[in-house]
Every structure is written in C-alpha cells, then in structure tokens.
Amino acid sequence: MMDTKLVRDFTKLCSDGYVCGWHERNGGNLSYRMKEEEVEEVRDFFNEDAQWREIGTTVPDLKNEYFMMTGSGKYFRNVELDFEDNVAIIQVNEDGSKYKIVYGLVNGGRPTSELPTHLMNLEVLKQRDPEMRVVYHCHPANTIALTFLLPCDDQIFTREIWEMMTECPIIFPKGIGTVEWMVPGGREIAVKTCEIMKTKDVAVWFHHGMFACGHTFDEAFGLMHAVEKAAEILLKVMSVSDRKLQTITPEGFREIEPAFGIKLDESCLYERKDGRIGKK
Ligand code: 13P
C-alpha cells in the first residue's frame, strides 16, 4: 500500500499543506475518488466485511465507488508519519446513501466530518468532468482574514483576488464562490458548496476556510496556493491603503482571454464606480 503512487501523492499534499500553515490541529480534510486500476492495485488490503454507515446525504452517481480520505479529528502533520492511523479508504453503497471503511483508521474513528461536502462535491465534479477526482479543504490565514474585510459576494471576491496576480484569472477563469458563515459538517453547507462547484473550482467558506478541486493533487494544491498567495498580497495592500494607485483593468482582463484561450466570468469584470477596495 505504502509503495503506491496514490499514497505518495496523497501524503505529499498533506505534508505540503501542513508546511504552508494551513492545517492547525485537525484543521482541513482531503478526499480522492479512486480510479478502477488504483482500487485493484490495493484491493488485497481491504476488509470488505466492514459495517455500512449513513453518509448523511445521498450521492447516487458515486454508487459502489471507492474514496481515499482523511479521518475526522486527524492531524495533516501525522499523515506522513502514520498513514493507516489517519487516512481511510471508504466504499459508497449501491444506492449512494451509506459508506463502509474498507481500509485504514486502524485505531478507530470515522472519515472527515465534512464527508457530505466532499462526496457531494465529488459527485458534482464527476458530472462536470469524469477525471475531476480531488477535493481539498484547508484553513489558510490570509483568505480567512479577507472574509472579515470583503463582502460575501462572488463577483467582488473574485475580482479583488484576480487583480492581485496576473496568473490568477488564467488559473481560475470561472472565479471564486463565496459561502456565508454556516455551521460546518452538515448537508446544508454541502449543498451551498456544490452549487459553486457546478461551475467553479474554488469555494471560500466565510470565517472558516477554503475548498479547491482538481484532476490531480498537484492541481488542487496549486489552485489553493495561488488563491492564498493572492489573498496575502491583497491584505498587504489593504494594510497600507483602502484604494489602489493602479491595477489591471477590465479591458486588460479581456485581452488575457485570446492570449491564453480562456473565457473569464464576465460578471466579475464590472466597471468600478467606487475606488475603494471591496466596493463595486
Ligand atoms: P475533520 O477533522 O472532521 O476533518 O474536521 C476538520 C475541519 O476542518 C472541519 O471543517
């Protein structure tokens, strides 16, 4: 099991996220929808007799599939030290309402408390693109700080972040979705996040953290890293002034589109009437 590329890639993201400071204590969680050949590679290690438990929502399009994910209350720091104690492989049942732990969490426990959000997002992403397999949640300080300073508005949040680094609109042309503060861990916040993931790759949970998705662990991590770095630059600017001397204009963003073969969410390219950061 430990020799597989999947375990190495999963572990690398956990360690990299920890080094970035995004995973205090048990903060954050990671899930991956396994490919058939990856399941076959490790099936000998599975306990197929495990008991079925309620997911707390239904994900019919994920029926019978297998997922690798972090355990609830487990620390990202510890994944590389003791994989079997901190990570699980689960299987979803025939109608998408239950799961069983077929591998891992050897000292007890259950998958992340954000299981409904992870599975519902993975279902929406599979419908969008069958090769979208990774959902990553963390608690990055700069992005969280911005949720106290910017309104909970997708267009404003996206535009302010896009302006901070030219690469941002190229990396996430559909922008960032925002979710107002809600109780984590349940179906309600999962439904809100899924609405965003139908079209976008990033969701910010106000006063909590961020979700990013990708085809690969690198893609999800890189996306998270880009948003969080842009958030850090924005905070530096905001700590000096409530307005910018100059910035990338809507025309400038539109020029990026043909140059990089992308289509930006035009609703984020509004004309500013107010020069203050965070205002339209
Ligand atoms: P878990 O330890 O249950 O994954 O919870 C951490 C977290 O970040 C909840 O949002």
Ligand code: ZN
């Ligand atoms: Zn969290």
